Amino acid sequence: MIATQDWLAISLTLKLALLTSVILLLISLPLAWWLSQWQSRAKPLVQSVIALPLVLPPTVLGFYLLLAFSPSSLPGELWQSVTGTQLAFSFSALVIGSVIYSLPFAVQPLYTAFVQLDHRYLDVAKTLGMSRFACWRHIVLPLIRPSILVAFGLSFAHTIGEFGVVLMIGGNIPGETQVLSIALYDHVEALDYQNAHTLAAALLIFSLVLLSGLYRLNRKDRDPWTSMSR
Numbered sequence: 001m002i003a004t005q006d007w008l009a010i011s012l013t014l015k016l017a018l019l020t021s022v023i024l025l026l027i028s029l030p031l032a033w034w035l036s037q038w039q040s041r042a043k044p045l046v047q048s049v050i051a052l053p054l055v056l057p058p059t060v061l062g063f064y065l066l067l068a069f070s071p072s073s074l075p076g077e078l079w080q081s082v083t084g085t086q087l088a089f090s091f092s093a094l095v096i097g098s099v100i101y102s103l104p105f106a107v108q109p110l111y112t113a114f115v116q117l118d119h120r121y122l123d124v125a126k127t128l129g130m131s132r133f134a135c136w137r138h139i140v141l142p143l144i145r146p147s148i149l150v151a152f153g154l155s156f157a158h159t160i161g162e163f164g165v166v167l168m169i170g171g172n173i174p175g176e177t178q179v180l181s182i183a184l185y186d187h188v189e190a191l192d193y194q195n196a197h198t199l200a201a202a203l204l205i206f207s208l209v210l211l212s213g214l215y216r217l218n219r220k221d222r223d224p225w226t227s228m229s230r
Helices: 006-039 043-054 058-068 076-081 091-114 120-127 134-142 144-160 164-170 180-189 193-218 225-230
Strands: none
Touching: 006 091, 006 144, 006 180, 043 058, 043 091, 058 134, 058 144, 076 144, 076 225, 091 134, 091 144, 091 164, 120 134, 120 225, 144 193, 164 180, 180 193
């Protein structure tokens, strides 16, 4: 039986994952397109910065984000002056941190799709007088739809599994920053293994079902494991 506080953590986690994934798509689509078209010696450096959360320990990223979000720093001070609330240990901090931490999971599948895109379709569309927006809407987006779904799914799943980053910048405030992974950790610390097993099993089953769906979706195109390893 799932406790009321755990339901709050589940609801907050789903809200965070959905909001993060939508924001990441809005950011990653133009960013991945630009990267696929950009030719510069600085490109590997930019790609490395984007991919840094894949190898950087989450607590390291969380620590520097916590410093940036504090009221004594410029970003934290600006946020507080505009909103009247503190950025650190808030849901907004979780969203910003999650977007940064899950960015490569959204960018890389889209970047691979744009690199593999047959540009002859775009060339023909231009000769027919289609605008750039029309080309994107009617040609590019339909062609990369599987990759868009993969990017969304990976971002969603990765956000749900976050622990180190969200703990550093959000703390453990029930109903506001206590996400599912932190609630699970609380149960383990309290030796409440029954509830810990329930949450862990739910996360395991959800992750397996989601990843199976992504592999099934992409089996005729390319699989998401290959996309993330390129």
